[in-house]
Amino acid sequence: MYSENPRRDTLLFMRASLTNLLALFPFYLRLGNRSGRGRANERPEDAAAYFLRCVSDYFAELAVDASFVRGKRVLEYGPGDTLGVALLLYAHGAETVHSVDHFPVHRITSQSAAIYRAILESLDGEARARAESAFVEPGNPQSGFDPAKIEYRVTRHGVSGRRRHYDLVLSRSVLALVDRLDETLADIAAALRPGGVSIHKVDLSSHGLDRDRPFDFLTWPDPLYQLMYSRKGRPNRLRVDRYQALAKAAGLRIRKLAPTGHLSDAEVAFIRPRLDPAFRDVPGELLSWLGFWLVLEPY
Numbered sequence: 001m002y003s004e005n006p007r008r009d010t011l012l013f014m015r016a017s018l019t020n021l022l023a024l025f026p027f028y029l030r031l032g033n034r035s036g037r038g039r040a041n042e043r044p045e046d047a048a049a050y051f052l053r054c055v056s057d058y059f060a061e062l063a064v065d066a067s068f069v070r071g072k073r074v075l076e077y078g079p080g081d082t083l084g085v086a087l088l089l090y091a092h093g094a095e096t097v098h099s100v101d102h103f104p105v106h107r108i109t110s111q112s113a114a115i116y117r118a119i120l121e122s123l124d125g126e127a128r129a130r131a132e133s134a135f136v137e138p139g140n141p142q143s144g145f146d147p148a149k150i151e152y153r154v155t156r157h158g159v160s161g162r163r164r165h166y167d168l169v170l171s172r173s174v175l176a177l178v179d180r181l182d183e184t185l186a187d188i189a190a191a192l193r194p195g196g197v198s199i200h201k202v203d204l205s206s207h208g209l210d211r212d213r214p215f216d217f218l219t220w221p222d223p224l225y226q227l228m229y230s231r232k233g234r235p236n237r238l239r240v241d242r243y244q245a246l247a248k249a250a251g252l253r254i255r256k257l258a259p260t261g262h263l264s265d266a267e268v269a270f271i272r273p274r275l276d277p278a279f280r281d282v283p284g285e286l287l288s289w290l291g292f293w294l295v296l297e298p299y
């Protein structure tokens with residue numbers, strides 16, 4: 001296996017394998033911040049701006065405006081600890097927004113309530129009134145979301161289990177972390193109503209697991225990688241060619257597939273011969289993708 005520091009990487013393997021065992025216990029899953037939002041040192045206005053950007057990115061990639069969500073039933077995978085996207089989509093007129101996650105990371109804290117208040121402040125008119133009405137006590141984030149409007153569930157593997165229920169299914173920085181991408185794609189195919197659409201921003205980076213070079217997390221032999229990370233919501237390491245094949249197998253048509261960034265040719269040339277064999281056959285250009293937008297439709 002590729003290593004620039006075998007002693008460090010042996011210790012890393014031992015530590016990561018141990019914490020992967022601890023992840024069998026629910027208390028471990030509550031540790032750490034998986035979403036990057038809701039941190040005490042992030043200003044609520046900055047977190048609110050992140051969610052506004054997420055939503056405007058979805059509309060831009062779908063080439064629609066906010067009126068697109070009016071009356072739609074929406075499903076979001078992996079919202080993280082703050083349901084900012086759900087709140088904004090409900091504000092823009094979604095009938096319901098359901099959020100589903102594998103990890104129980106969402107809860108109302110003073111920090112997330114401040115973020116919801118900053119989101120409310122960014123809205124006016126009908127959108128503001130709708131957003132305020134999403135809470136049990138209208139306008140009071142501390143009272144929690146009215147589940148008839150914005151629902152949050154934790155399920156095995158983070159799938160919805162619903163059939164022909166949603167008009168819009170979306171996620172950001174989630175699909176590269178799900179442990180069973182085939183099941184998530186099958187869930188999308190089953191959950192969409194005819195005419196529905198699904199949009200995902202996929203981050204193929206190592207999420208902090210590279211040691212010395214970009215994509216060197218792809219050099220761990222798969223059995224070792226699974227021992228270290230299988231239960232912790234870490235990258236599943238699948239590359240874009242697998243998304244194409246699994247979407248097709250799930251009965252989903254790819255309407256759009258657009259990279260969001262690339263490794264340089266020199267970086268790809270360095271890492272390719274050192275990859276775990278599972279990744280050596282990833283077609284030339286596709287190996288360089290750092291992430292992508294994916295828009296799916298039922299056939």
Ligand SMILES: C[S@@+](CC[C@H](N)C(=O)[O-])C[C@H]1O[C@@H](n2cnc3c(N)ncnc32)[C@H](O)[C@@H]1O
Nearest residue numbers: 034035078079080102103157158172178179233
């Ligand atoms: C990087 S966070 C992204 C959160 C949010 N979408 C955002 O943009 O800030 C990843 C999310 O995916 C969820 N997730 C991680 N592993 C998962 C899995 N195996 N199945 C389903 N969801 C998972 C995490 O719990 C978390 O909510």
